[in-house]
Amino acid sequence: MTETRIPLSRPDLSAAEVEEVLGVLRTPFLSMGPKVTEFEQHFAAFLGVQHAVAVANGTCGLHLALRAVGVGPGTEVLTTPFTFVATANAILVAGGRPVFVDIEAQTLNVTPDGVATVIARDYVPREVGLPIVHDTCESFGSLFRSAEKGAWISEAQLADAAVYAFYPNKQITTGEGGMVVTADAAIAERCRMERNQGRRHGSDWLDHEGLGFNYRMDELSAALGVAQLRRVEELLARRARVAQWYDEALAPLPEVERPRAAPWAQVAWFVYVIRLRRGITRDAVIAHLAAGGIAAKPYFPPVHLMPHLRALGYREGDFPVAEDVAGRTIALPFFNALTHDQVMDVASTLREAIYANVEA
Numbered sequence: 001m002t003e004t005r006i007p008l009s010r011p012d013l014s015a016a017e018v019e020e021v022l023g024v025l026r027t028p029f030l031s032m033g034p035k036v037t038e039f040e041q042h043f044a045a046f047l048g049v050q051h052a053v054a055v056a057n058g059t060c061g062l063h064l065a066l067r068a069v070g071v072g073p074g075t076e077v078l079t080t081p082f083t084f085v086a087t088a089n090a091i092l093v094a095g096g097r098p099v100f101v102d103i104e105a106q107t108l109n110v111t112p113d114g115v116a117t118v119i120a121r122d123y124v125p126r127e128v129g130l131p132i133v134h135d136t137c138e139s140f141g142s143l144f145r146s147a148e149k150g151a152w153i154s155e156a157q158l159a160d161a162a163v164y165a166f167y168p169n170k171q172i173t174t175g176e177g178g179m180v181v182t183a184d185a186a187i188a189e190r191c192r193m194e195r196n197q198g199r200r201h202g203s204d205w206l207d208h209e210g211l212g213f214n215y216r217m218d219e220l221s222a223a224l225g226v227a228q229l230r231r232v233e234e235l236l237a238r239r240a241r242v243a244q245w246y247d248e249a250l251a252p253l254p255e256v257e258r259p260r261a262a263p264w265a266q267v268a269w270f271v272y273v274i275r276l277r278r279g280i281t282r283d284a285v286i287a288h289l290a291a292g293g294i295a296a297k298p299y300f301p302p303v304h305l306m307p308h309l310r311a312l313g314y315r316e317g318d319f320p321v322a323e324d325v326a327g328r329t330i331a332l333p334f335f336n337a338l339t340h341d342q343v344m345d346v347a348s349t350l351r352e353a354i355y356a357n358v359e360a
């Protein structure tokens with residue numbers, strides 16, 4: 001095994017984060033204390049939403065949000081096959097059935113038209129609005145231009161609930177952690193109760209009003225989040241700078257399609273995912289990079305082709321755009337401390353890898 005010289009990701013932590021976490025260790029409050037509340041308040045203010053409920057990770061945040069908008073046994077939930085598996089798993093854990101909608105090839109997202117087409121084809125179109133939960137676990141800090149409001153808004157403001165995640169590779173990290181955000185007080189209240197074993201705020205330790213879980217965020221994680229959030233503009237700007245370097249370094253490679261933002265979006269960079277032209281053996285390119293000490297990953301493998309979703313009847317060919325894209329994508333090393341020299345190194349090794357693996 002070649003030693004990895006350039007890893008896929010790495011958190012960006014400063015002395016301020018260390019101090020903030022040590023501060024918690026000097027108090028008796030390691031859970032259910034003031035830091036979680038502080039993190040929630042700052043987070044909600046940053047996104048411009050009313051309620052933020054901190055949880056133990058993004059996956060359990062999705063579980064709570066789905067339950068709070070009414071997903072239960074038998075509920076069909078329209079979702080994307082081109083995502084991290086937690087999106088679909090949270091639907092399954094809530095008792096629902098993921099119903100995949102193919103993505104659109106430029107943004108790699110499910111579109112409103114795509115969803116409308118599936119509803120018209122498979123369901124009785126209804127006048128009532130369906131609740132929307134956004135898996136925003138990869139897009140903290142991104143903005144959309146709202147035609148309605150004529151302003152840039154966070155995608156949290158476009159859904160009934162949105163769920164963020166703070167694993168160490170995300171834009172901001174708490175180690176493990178997540179956040180449900182919503183403008184709806186009832187959704188927020190239900191998430192607060194269910195993250196805490198079904199207890200209502202201020203009620204006794206053994207008073208449970210319904211089903212609940214232990215999905216609480218601890219105080220150390222929240223402290224890390226508070227400190228990271230204070231640096232959020234710097235953290236996002238550093239990511240954007242690395243993305244810009246990649247963009248320039250890869251521009252001369254016609255075999256590589258670089259990520260592009262739609263005109264109505266401002267990207268908050270999470271990963272840097274390229275697409276190879278058809279006819280290049282993607283997995284061999286990844287192996288070539290690995291041999292050069294550069295970590296890279298297919299991103300994402302299609303969710304509907306994982307064993308537990310195939311078991312529901314999904315097959316190759318069901319979602320051609322997602323499958324075509326998924327067969328050609330590579331996530332390159334992407335983190336704030338990546339230097340310009342390292343980006344150039346990745347770009348030249350990638351170039352070699354591509355020319356060595358063009359199918360005859």
Ligand SMILES: *Cc1c(COP(=O)(O)O)cnc(C)c1O
Binds near residue numbers: 059166
């Ligand atoms: C990171 C991520 C999650 C949640 O991840 P956790 O590890 O549970 O915090 C969910 N969905 C997507 C798309 C993600 O990238």
